[in-house]
Amino acid sequence: MEQSIIELQPRLTKHFAKLVDNKKLAHAYLFSGPRGTGKNKLAHWVAQAVFCKQKQNGYPCLKCNECRRIAQNNQPDVVEIKPEGNSIKVDQIRYLKAEFVKSGVESNRKLFIIQNAEKMTISAANSLLKFLEEPSGDVTAFLLTDSVNQILPTIISRCQLVELSSLTLKKLVATLETKGIGADKANLLAHLTNSQKEARELDGDEDFNKLLANVWEWFNQVLRNDWRAFVGVQTKLMPYATDKTSQDRLLQLIVLLTRDILLLKYGKNEDVAFIMYSKELNEKNLKIPENGAIRAVEAVLSTKQQRAVNVSFQSILEALTLNLCSWYQA
Ligand SMILES: [Zn+2]
Structure with a gap:
């Protein structure tokens, strides 16, 4: 069975449940981590925590109408943006802005989730930045990426950076060291690839x-x-x-x-x-x-x-x- 986000990221789900309860969610988060660390699941789970009608101890029930609609990407106040072709284009960010200028379709609360945020074109990123600088209404953005190195520093500086399983890099470095690669070189290789095999090939x-x-x-x-x-x-x-x-x-x-x-x-x-x-x-x-x-x-x-x-x-x-x-x- 697929691992639930509470099992995958127990510390972060607890942290975000508390933030939602205290109405302390920030305007923008950048979820960074390798594939499989639950970035997308976590963003949807937080959205469920915001909209769930029958939360239990601060956690969304995952069963009510709201929770189900969010899981199916069918809740108009939770908007998702994905790359079209190879990039996220400025028109997509404009669409997002237009959506948010309208007041919430069903409430005043809105969330948006940007998949592969590193694929934003420079103009899309600039457009998003302006939006993040002047947040209108009760809005929270989740930017998701597995290549934080490719995100513009100006974007990073306006988001709260949340690293999912940052241990992965350290683990890879440690494994490479056991294979006889020096610590500094292992660290560089782990920044170039998540794959142990590829790192060892590059080393040689x-x-x-x-x-x-x-x-x-x-x-x-x-x-x-x-x-x-x-x-x-x-x-x-x-x-x-x-x-x-x-x-x-x-x-x-x-x-x-x-x-x-x-x-x-x-x-x-x-x-x-x-x-x-x-x-x-x-x-x-x-x-x-x-x-x-x-x-x-x-x-x-x-x-x-x-x-x-x-x-x-x-x-x-x-x-x-x-x-x-x-x-x-x-
Ligand atoms: Zn629910």
Whole structure:
């Protein structure tokens, strides 16, 4: 039988039941965690807790009309948004806003759930941000993602981040260490994949290790505003980014580096992916303006869209290099 969300996330269900009871739900939550940790179930369960007509000890009954309609996505005050094709488009967020401008269909309480929130286009995300900044009425948003690294920092800063089973990463690191992979490398690999098999393959992959060394050399030059970083795109990075898979991997590494800069800026040293370079990153970090650190992550994330419109990968990286160099200078 399928595990219930109370079994899967006992601490979080208890926590949210209390928040609902005390009418202390925030305007926006970001549920982050690997697939199978119950993000979607938890969001629906909280919605049930809000609307249930016969709660028991603060928990929704799951049997009444309201609870059943929410389970079937058939409750007009609980609106769900999913990617259409590969992305969540700005029109979908506009639709959501229009829905919320109307007062609640059956009450004044409204909840919305955004699946795969990392798939929002930049314009959709900006549109959502404006909405989150001026919440109208009694609204709570649940953004769900299994790739929190790909969520714009500006979104994260406006949501309460709830991590589901954050132990997964630590468990994977521990397992990799028992297979003879050093702690720092294991930590980086666990940020790149949830799969133990893939992590071990990457560890032994010569091209990947060379790319890793080259990316770091390139990023170090970017941080020093060294012109060789620009040339390095063609000579150091492109040879290892010959197909979509390797290009994705390269961008993933650059996302993690720019994200590490931001994490260190916020004092979240324990979440850094490149622990092996955290000393160097920290030294540079002191001089980087916060705004520049945020723009850097957003620029790397937005390369996805540039690739979709067929700009050459090398041109994208070169433009990115110039931008990063300028944003990272105080
Ligand atoms: Zn109920």
